[in-house]
Amino acid sequence: EEEEGEEEEVPPPITRPEQQMDVAVHRIRHLGYIPRAVHRLAATPLPQTPTQPSTPTGGTTTTTTAEASSYVAVSREGGSVELLAADQKWRTVASVPGLRDREVDHLAWICGHGRGGRRGRGGGGGGNGDMGMDVEDGEDETAADSATTTTPTTYSCPAHEESDRVHTTRRLFGASRDGTIFEVDFRSRRHSHVTPAGGDGVLCLASICPECLCGGSSSSRGGGKRPHRCGGYLAAGCGDGSIKIYRVYDDDDDNENGEDSSPSKTLDLISTLPSAGKPVLSLSWRSGGAGSGGSGSSGDVLGGSVLHAGVADGTIRRYDCLSAVDAARASGTSAHSISTGSVLTGAAAQPGGALRWRSTHRMTVESLGRRSATKVWSVKALSDGTVVSADSLGNVHFWDGNSGTLMCKFVQNENRTDVLDLAVSANECKVFASGVDCRVICIERIPPISSAAPLSAGVYQATPPKFHPSDSKWVQTQAQRPHTHDVKSLCICHMKDSEGAAGAKPNAKGLGRELLVSGGIDTKLCTYLVSNFRKHRAKKLFPWPTSTPVSVARDRRVLALMRSERIDIYSLESSDPIPTDSLGPPRIVDEDKTLIGSIEISSLYNLVCADISDDGNLIAASDGANL
Numbered sequence: 001e002e003e004e005g006e007e008e009e010v011p012p013p014i015t016r017p018e019q020q021m022d023v024a025v026h027r028i029r030h031l032g033y034i035p036r037a038v039h040r041l042a043a044t045p046l047p048q049t050p051t052q053p054s055t056p057t058g059g060t061t062t063t064t065t066a067e068a069s070s071y072v073a074v075s076r077e078g079g080s081v082e083l084l085a086a087d088q089k090w091r092t093v094a095s096v097p098g099l100r101d102r103e104v105d106h107l108a109w110i111c112g113h114g115r116g117g118r119r120g121r122g123g124g125g126g127g128n129g130d131m132g133m134d135v136e137d138g139e140d141e142t143a144a145d146s147a148t149t150t151t152p153t154t155y156s157c158p159a160h161e162e163s164d165r166v167h168t169t170r171r172l173f174g175a176s177r178d179g180t181i182f183e184v185d186f187r188s189r190r191h192s193h194v195t196p197a198g199g200d201g202v203l204c205l206a207s208i209c210p211e212c213l214c215g216g217s218s219s220s221r222g223g224g225k226r227p228h229r230c231g232g233y234l235a236a237g238c239g240d241g242s243i244k245i246y247r248v249y250d251d252d253d254d255n256e257n258g259e260d261s262s263p264s265k266t267l268d269l270i271s272t273l274p275s276a277g278k279p280v281l282s283l284s285w286r287s288g289g290a291g292s293g294g295s296g297s298s299g300d301v302l303g304g305s306v307l308h309a310g311v312a313d314g315t316i317r318r319y320d321c322l323s324a325v326d327a328a329r330a331s332g333t334s335a336h337s338i339s340t341g342s343v344l345t346g347a348a349a350q351p352g353g354a355l356r357w358r359s360t361h362r363m364t365v366e367s368l369g370r371r372s373a374t375k376v377w378s379v380k381a382l383s384d385g386t387v388v389s390a391d392s393l394g395n396v397h398f399w400d401g402n403s404g405t406l407m408c409k410f411v412q413n414e415n416r417t418d419v420l421d422l423a424v425s426a427n428e429c430k431v432f433a434s435g436v437d438c439r440v441i442c443i444e445r446i447p448p449i450s451s452a453a454p455l456s457a458g459v460y461q462a463t464p465p466k467f468h469p470s471d472s473k474w475v476q477t478q479a480q481r482p483h484t485h486d487v488k489s490l491c492i493c494h495m496k497d498s499e500g501a502a503g504a505k506p507n508a509k510g511l512g513r514e515l516l517v518s519g520g521i522d523t524k525l526c527t528y529l530v531s532n533f534r535k536h537r538a539k540k541l542f543p544w545p546t547s548t549p550v551s552v553a554r555d556r557r558v559l560a561l562m563r564s565e566r567i568d569i570y571s572l573e574s575s576d577p578i579p580t581d582s583l584g585p586p587r588i589v590d591e592d593k594t595l596i597g598s599i600e601i602s603s604l605y606n607l608v609c610a611d612i613s614d615d616g617n618l619i620a621a622s623d624g625a626n627l
Contacts, residue, residue: 078564083172197244238279244269284379440481480533487518493517572594
């Protein structure tokens with residue numbers, strides 16, 4: 001290079017910016033902020049639309065609407081409930097702090113399809129959202145008039161409007177071991193319509209939202225078509241062994257006597273099943289629908305429905321809701337107007353008479369010679385009659401629900417620890433299980449050879465093909481272990497932004513991806529891609545707080561940390577003065593001497609937010625009811 005006359009380039013000198021100010025940075029690692037464990041997960045039910053036959057065998061298939069958004073309710077230790085939006089990168093759109101002495105152990109959604117918005121619930125901003133329901137053709141004109149004359153609601157912030165829109169039609173109900181059932185109201189951030197169950201603690205909760213009927217149509221009296229209305233029924237399994245059936249009323253519904261339903265009568269007890277002798281730990285409820293052989297009509301889906309209950313004595317009980325005449329004919333007894341298991345509702349005007357619950361099958365889980373009975377922690381009923389159960393011995397059983405016989409069994413873990421929850425995909429071809437052993441296993445259905453071609457046609461089906469339970473075979477395919485501690489709950493949700501959040505390309509129909517969500521004691525949530533569980537690893541969602549619990553008094557250099565029941569105050573500096581010319585090397589402050597004190601706030605509710613003034617003389621705190 002020197003021979004050619006080229007000179008070597010010299011880099012320019014490094015110029016440092018002028019010093020503007022000295023900043024004291026405090027690294028604090030001893031506050032002890034610990035997230036809460038996950039108790040229960042519940043995903044919103046998706047309305048579904050019937051389409052034309054797309055399989056060689058004919059018949060009407062049901063696909064999930066692409067416009068529907070999925071939300072996941074997360075119940076945490078301490079009584080708080082969070083609502084996460086799957087399409088918004090799992091952002092927390094609403095939260096309820098809850099009560100200190102009331103743990104939300106179980107959650108259940110009422111889809112509310114066909115009911116419209118509720119009065120007094122801020123329906124002005126929720127009619128056109130993802131969670132809202134538009135007035136469809138064939139509905140009463142009074143519903144359209146009430147929707148147009150609703151006074152617009154003034155919102156304090158975009159988060160307030162978002163939470164109100166989410167909770168316009170879909171309603172979330174919770175149950176606690178203290179024996180209460182309540183509605184989790186994200187608008188008021190409190191528990192509303194608290195109803196005592198009267199049967200010891202409520203150990204399980206299930207709803208009968210007919211996903212296969214929501215969005216469909218049935219013949220009305222005038223010969224036209226009108227959409228199905230959501231049944232709005234809840235089933236609660238109690239510690240005394242009884243099962244309570246409740247009817248959920250909206251603010252604009254009328255009760256059976258023609259009177260307006262009061263807010264205190266949102267949950268109406270309509271039936272009580274006889275006690276099973278031991279606590280009812282799990283429930284699974286499927287609607288019969290039209291043509292199921294029951295007494296159900298287009299306006300009421302209770303008739304013909306089937307309820308499966310997992311009991312602490314190691315049995316699975318099946319209850320059928322039949323008309324009084326059919327139940328008496330099956331049992332060989334006379335039909336009484338009111339008896340144990342009768343449904344006290346307006347269904348008595350149906351052609352078959354009043355409805356009555358009847359116990360038809362009893363399936364017993366093995367105990368392996370142990371003195372204590374096996375506990376059935378979770379039960380799932382499929383549309384083809386297959387019943388899946390998870391017990392305290394680490395087993396996942398598949399039963400023929402029509403005959404009560406055992407078809408196959410899978411061992412979730414070799415240590416024989418409890419399997420706490422199950423999740424079933426929308427097409428009912430995959431079953432997921434996990435529990436005390438944090439291993440999440442996937443069990444897939446192998447259809448018969450004659451039906452393998454329609455299943456692999458690449459069409460997303462929300463309802464499974466009609467199989468007899470003995471025709472298909474189940475095989476355990478894959479397992480993942482993303483959690484470090486017990487997995488207490490599993491649920492299935494759907495996501496529209498499949499490529500951005502789920503890590504997979506959208507399918508040919510442009511429908512959202514189906515995700516499995518798991519949560520437990522390690523406080524984080526994990527999501528899995530249901531369609532490709534083998535290749536895609538779980539994505540972890542850590543429980544970052546939605547609002548900061550830390551506030552700083554700048555003048556007094558004091559830090560306030562809000563906890564669920566108190567506020568801790570810490571000092572940010574020691575008694576030694578800070579030099580003005582230079583900060584110098586880092587200084588270590590004794591952590592035991594930084595705590596100034598704690599302010600205990602006596603209240604029934606958990607704290608929501610707190611702040612401290614700059615001079616440190618005033619602290620403002622708010623709980624779920626007071627400031």
